[in-house]
Amino acid sequence: MAQPLSKNDIQEALGSLKGWEFGDDKIKKEFEFNDFSEALGFIVRVGLEAEKQVHHPELFNVYNTVKIQLSTHDAGDKVTQKDLDLAKAIESVL
Structure with missing residues (x-):
């Protein structure tokens, strides 16, 4: 089982993940796209990466905005290392 990270470890790791925030025992970020089609394409790419990692995010979508929250x-x-790893992978699919 994955071990929870300390708040200090999380904050330090978020220094290299632009726009990600920590709160309510989750790391989260909001992404904005030109339109729904781009947002949906992003969601699909995130879903494929999440399946590879066997770690699934909370995804929220309204038109061109996608909110992602991660916890284990x-x-x-x-928040565990699995969440930070998935956040890094999400950044790479942009």
């Missing part, structure tokens, strides 16, 4: 369910819904 089997670690008590806390």
Whole structure:
């Protein structure tokens, strides 16, 4: 089982993940695109990467905006290295 990270470890790691924030035991970011089509394409690419990592984000979409929240369910819904790894992968699909 993945181990929760300390708040300090999370904050330090977020220094290299532009726009990601920590709150409510999750790391999160909002992405904005030109239109729904671009937002949906992004969601699909994120979904494929999440499947590869066997770690699935919370995704929220309204028209051209996608909000993503990450925490690890089997670690008590806390942030683990798995979340940071997926956040990095999400950044790479942009």
